Amino acid sequence: xxxxxxxxxxxxxxxxxxxxxxxxxxxxxxxxxxxxxxxxxxxxxxxxxxxxxxxxxxxxxxxxxxxxxxxxxxxxxxxxxxxxxxxxxxxxxxxxx
Amino acid sequence: xxxxxxxxxxxxxxxxxxxxxxxxxxxxxxxxxxxxxxxxxxxxxxxxxxxxxxxxxxxxxxxxxxxxxxxxxxxxxxxxxxxxxxxxxxxxxxxxxxxxxxxxxxxxxxxxxxxxxxxxxxxxxxxxxxxxxxxxxxxxxxxxxxxxxxxxxxxxxxxxxxxxxxxxxxxxxxxxxxxxxxxxxxxxxxxxxxxxxxxxxxxxxxxxxxxxxxxxxxxxxxxxxxxxxxxxxxxxxxxxxxxxxxxxxxxxxxxxxxxxxxxxxxxxxxxxxxxxxxxxxxxxxxxxxxxxxxxxxxxxxxxxxxxxxxxxxxxxxxxxxxxxxxxxxxxxxxxxxxxxxxxxxxxxxxxxxxxxxxxxxxxxxxxxxxxxxxxxxxxxxxxxxxxxxxxxxxxxxxxxxxxxxxxxxxxxxxxxxxxxxxxxxxxxxxxxxxxxxxxxxxxxxxxxxxxxxxxxxxxxxxxxxxxxxxxxxxxxxxxxxxxxxxxxxxxxxxxxxxxxxxxx
Numbered sequence: 001x002x003x004x005x006x007x008x009x010x011x012x013x014x015x016x017x018x019x020x021x022x023x024x025x026x027x028x029x030x031x032x033x034x035x036x037x038x039x040x041x042x043x044x045x046x047x048x049x050x051x052x053x054x055x056x057x058x059x060x061x062x063x064x065x066x067x068x069x070x071x072x073x074x075x076x077x078x079x080x081x082x083x084x085x086x087x088x089x090x091x092x093x094x095x096x097x
Numbered sequence: 098x099x100x101x102x103x104x105x106x107x108x109x110x111x112x113x114x115x116x117x118x119x120x121x122x123x124x125x126x127x128x129x130x131x132x133x134x135x136x137x138x139x140x141x142x143x144x145x146x147x148x149x150x151x152x153x154x155x156x157x158x159x160x161x162x163x164x165x166x167x168x169x170x171x172x173x174x175x176x177x178x179x180x181x182x183x184x185x186x187x188x189x190x191x192x193x194x195x196x197x198x199x200x201x202x203x204x205x206x207x208x209x210x211x212x213x214x215x216x217x218x219x220x221x222x223x224x225x226x227x228x229x230x231x232x233x234x235x236x237x238x239x240x241x242x243x244x245x246x247x248x249x250x251x252x253x254x255x256x257x258x259x260x261x262x263x264x265x266x267x268x269x270x271x272x273x274x275x276x277x278x279x280x281x282x283x284x285x286x287x288x289x290x291x292x293x294x295x296x297x298x299x300x301x302x303x304x305x306x307x308x309x310x311x312x313x314x315x316x317x318x319x320x321x322x323x324x325x326x327x328x329x330x331x332x333x334x335x336x337x338x339x340x341x342x343x344x345x346x347x348x349x350x351x352x353x354x355x356x357x358x359x360x361x362x363x364x365x366x367x368x369x370x371x372x373x374x375x376x377x378x379x380x381x382x383x384x385x386x387x388x389x390x391x392x393x394x395x396x397x398x399x400x401x402x403x404x405x406x407x408x409x410x411x412x413x414x415x416x417x418x419x420x421x422x423x424x425x426x427x428x429x430x431x432x433x434x435x436x437x438x439x440x441x442x443x444x445x446x447x448x449x450x451x452x453x454x455x456x457x458x459x460x461x462x463x464x465x466x467x468x469x470x471x472x473x474x475x476x477x478x479x480x481x482x483x484x485x486x487x488x489x490x491x492x493x494x495x496x497x498x499x500x501x502x503x504x505x506x507x508x509x510x511x512x513x514x515x516x517x518x519x520x521x522x523x524x525x526x527x528x529x530x531x532x533x534x535x536x537x538x539x540x541x542x543x544x545x546x547x548x549x550x551x552x553x554x555x556x557x558x559x560x561x562x563x564x565x566x567x568x569x570x571x572x573x574x575x576x577x578x579x580x581x582x583x584x585x586x587x588x589x590x591x592x593x594x595x596x597x598x599x600x601x
Contacts, residue, residue: 021238076232
């Protein structure tokens with residue numbers, strides 16, 4: 001039942017303002033992290049309205065976009081993260097040990 | 098015949114190549130195409146396109162440029178941005194969904210635009226949107242605010258007035274929710290209007306539809322179609338303006354040429370008969386011929402056709418004309434389609450005309466090109482560009498019939514009509530030689546082009562009294578009381594000499 005331990009996960013959620021979609025995404029993400037990555041993740045929320053230059057720098061098109069910065073490689077999940085299965089696939093957490 | 102040609106009204110004749118000229122005000126009331134309140138336009142700097150569109154693309158709106166692969170869409174966008182940045186102080190953003198900035202910059206360099214230098218000067222911002230579906234998983238609803246913010250930030254960073262989105266439909270291959278995407282694109286185009294930028298959106302043409310995902314449904318202000326086809330092993334490109342809301346425009350299919358200076362659309366200039374008719378004369382360089390031409394020579398700014406069989410002395414007549422022009426200190430341009438510059442100067446030296454000093458003094462430029470090196474349109478563009486650059490008083494095309502091998506008679510005639518029109522508007526006196534078949538009806542082969550000429554000189558072999566002589570006659574000379582004599586014509590080491598009276 002225990003998933004891989006070890007290096008911490010670094011996740012970033014890019015949003016554009018406090019829209020319903022971004023609030024939903026954040027809530028979904030927090031719930032998922034607590035159940036799957038409890039105690040070994042860092043979550044950073046970036047509002048592109050405040051940091052517009054990061055949209056180009058981090059290759060963001062759609063919002064919300066969840067980016068797995070660590071562990072490598074970089075992976076992206078776009079949308080309000082309402083499908084837990086898809087998020088697990090996107091983050092590479094779907095493979096059972 | 099003339100009525101069959103695409104007739105462009107309201108375009109500016111002179112100074113077609115705006116990259117080399119000072120900024121010019123366009124728009125309000127510059128032609129019959131403009132209404133009381135004419136649409137503001139952003140010049141593209143693309144030779145010919147600004148004429149067809151009566152000034153450029155609709156300002157602060159989006160223009161859809163669609164076409165198949167290799168039809169020149171990206172190039173058109175690049176040139177539009179570079180022109181804005183270089184000539185109109187309108188910085189531009191190039192958002193590429195296909196080519197990374199390095200590739201784009203490299204490709205643009207080959208047509209004379211240094212995008213990297215423009216970027217370094219803050220006149221251009223290149224952004225590459227990489228879409229890798231394998232890297233992205235979708236979960237739930239999303240929108241493209243990221244793209245909006247990205248583009249908006251780019252526009253604000255350099256104060257962009259022009260934007261190119263190339264090819265935004267790539268989004269559809271990177272993201273799966275086509276329905277949401279279409280709604281977002283619609284929103285994007287609306288939003289761009291509020292940003293005060295003039296936009297070019299490229300789209301890939303597939304089958305019968307203009308773009309793969311129906312962008313034409315959203316982009317309705319101006320739609321330009323580029324087309325590339327292969328006929329007789331030659332690639333020809335065409336441009337057509339399908340729609341231009343609120344503006345008149347040329348409706349025909351126009352040839353499009355891509356060369357080392359970018360895109361040019363033909364006709365580069367308008368077809369009008371409005372140029373001034375100078376009354377000044379210029380010498381033909383042959384005193385006796387001047388005498389036959391009402392003692393004065395050709396009219397300045399007129400067109401002269403010299404036709405004859407092979408070896409009849411056409412080039413010598415042309416060389417005399419160029420020589421005389423250079424002696425007056427005028428600049429001459431010699432288009433040679435059959436001989437190299439060295440061959441021409443050597444041959445002319447043998448009949449006593451030394452052109453070499455004029456070349457060294459920068460008064461004469463001989464441009465030699467095999468007719469089959471390009472298609473007809475590319476030749477025409479090359480000639481326009483050289484004339485524009487060289488600013489000659491006198492232009493010789495030797496022989497114009499060489500171009501017949503790369504185009505039909507009608508095409509060549511249309512091309513000549515435009516070229517002559519262009520040169521007349523600049524008061525350039527122009528001489529064409531024409532090779533007629535030996536033994537054939539000399540006059541018949543020239544009929545196609547002779548109607549475009551003001552003066553027609555015929556060199557013919559005449560056989561009489563057991564002798565074979567060269568004869569020269571003036572078939573027509575508009576506005577000149579010309580001689581009706583057929584005079585003997587000889588090539589000596591002192592140049593062309595005309596016999597005393599009539600041959601017979």
